Amino acid sequence: MLTLLRDLRRLRRDLALPRSDRPRSLAIRHVDAGSCNGCEHELTLASGPHYDLQRYGLGIVASPRHADILLVTGTVTTRMREPLLTAYHAMPEPRKVAALGNCALGRNVIGTAANLAGPVSAILPVDLFIPGCPPAPDQIARALLSLIDGSLPAG
Numbered sequence: 496m497l498t499l500l501r502d503l504r505r506l507r508r509d510l511a512l513p514r515s516d517r518p519r520s521l522a523i524r525h526v527d528a529g530s531c532n533g534c535e536h537e538l539t540l541a542s543g544p545h546y547d548l549q550r551y552g553l554g555i556v557a558s559p560r561h562a563d564i565l566l567v568t569g570t571v572t573t574r575m576r577e578p579l580l581t582a583y584h585a586m587p588e589p590r591k592v593a594a595l596g597n598c599a600l601g602r603n604v605i606g607t608a609a610n611l612a613g614p615v616s617a618i619l620p621v622d623l624f625i626p627g628c629p630p631a632p633d634q635i636a637r638a639l640l641s642l643i644d645g646s647l648p649a650g
């Protein structure tokens with residue numbers, strides 16, 4: 496038995512592929528911070544069978560504790576500011592934040608009002624900006640995949 500385990504360990508070491516600094520898969524926690532649901536609709540399509548983000552290693556998870564990326568839609572409302580911060584601080588390091596849609600980017604599609612806390616970048620450090628109202632599913636897929644292949648688009 497011990498010999499078998501030793502052989503397996505040796506085989507695994509011999510077959511080891513060179514390690515890459517880039518992740519091969521990323522878990523996404525989505526938070527709707529005050530959107531009209533248009534961005535969610537496109538996100539659902541992006542993760543559906545046609546674009547199938549999971550095939551490329553991008554999966555949406557239910558808990559921020561399992562997430563690498565916090566994906567935020569909508570202009571952040573004052574009521575969603577604290578839950579958004581709570582979700583961010585529950586994520587393990589290293590964590591990234593992506594703002595999805597013009598509202599999340601602060602392009603004032605919905606406008607400004609006393610009950611809006613502002614764009615995502617006013618609350619959290621944003622690594623990836625995905626513009627559009629709403630962005631098309633292929634835009635969303637391409638932008639999120641850039642987090643894996645390292646070709647981050649400009650904000």
Ligand code: SF4
Pocket residue numbers: 529530531532533534568569570595596597598599604605627628629
């Ligand atoms: S960017 Fe457009 S689709 Fe997305 S939440 Fe704002 S108004 Fe809705």
